[in-house]
Amino acid sequence: MSHDPNCLFCRIAAGEIPAQKVYEDDELIAFKDIRPAAPVHLLIIPRQHITGLGDVTAEHEALLGRMMTLAPRLAVEQGATNGFRTVINTGPDGGQEVYHLHLHVMGGPRPWKHG
Template sequence: MAQDPDCIFCKIVAGELPSLVVAEDERTVAFLDVNPATPGHTIVVPRDHSADLHAIGAEDLAACAAMGQRVAGLLVDRLDAAGVNLLNNVGAAAWQTVFHFHLHVVPRYADDPLTLPWIPAPGDRDEIGRTHARLTA
């Protein structure tokens, strides 16, 4: 497995940093964002390190898209999301802050105040934990 020892997402995939995983398979890991745009905001990453959309292989990209679809279904089914944004940021100018390819799966609610782009801020750890429990029940 290709890893970058300085990459926070590689450390999460390797189990070196804690995360709240909601789904995973042989190619991908999906975990709750600790700076959520809305409750249930999930990050989908390939297990192998690729810096961005330009660097990821077709098989890992397809696996991430399939996992994004799976997670979107979880968010609608278990969190009653009214919709979902599936986002990928490529490069600093497009708000990419972690240079390991990832998809943001952001549930949308009728009354959520989110406007894009959002400014990441630490989320309530207890609320994130309760959301994790709902998604993995």
């Protein structure tokens, strides 16, 4: 499994940098975003260093499937019971800031929309 010692998310996966983890197994880690854009804002990352969605191949199909099936379960567990959104930013024009594949899972109650 590849690891980039200069990558923030590889360092989180290796336990070198703390994160508020909500899930982890041999292939994936999920943790709370440090700059949340919603009441529930998680990142799901593979332990394997993959730069971005543009770099995935057929060998990553099962991994991507696991990320996508984990997202709804974690969203609900973390309080996004009325819906959520998923986003994968890819490359500079796609808004990617950390060049390690990651799936944003965002949702939760939005009190500013009611009233």
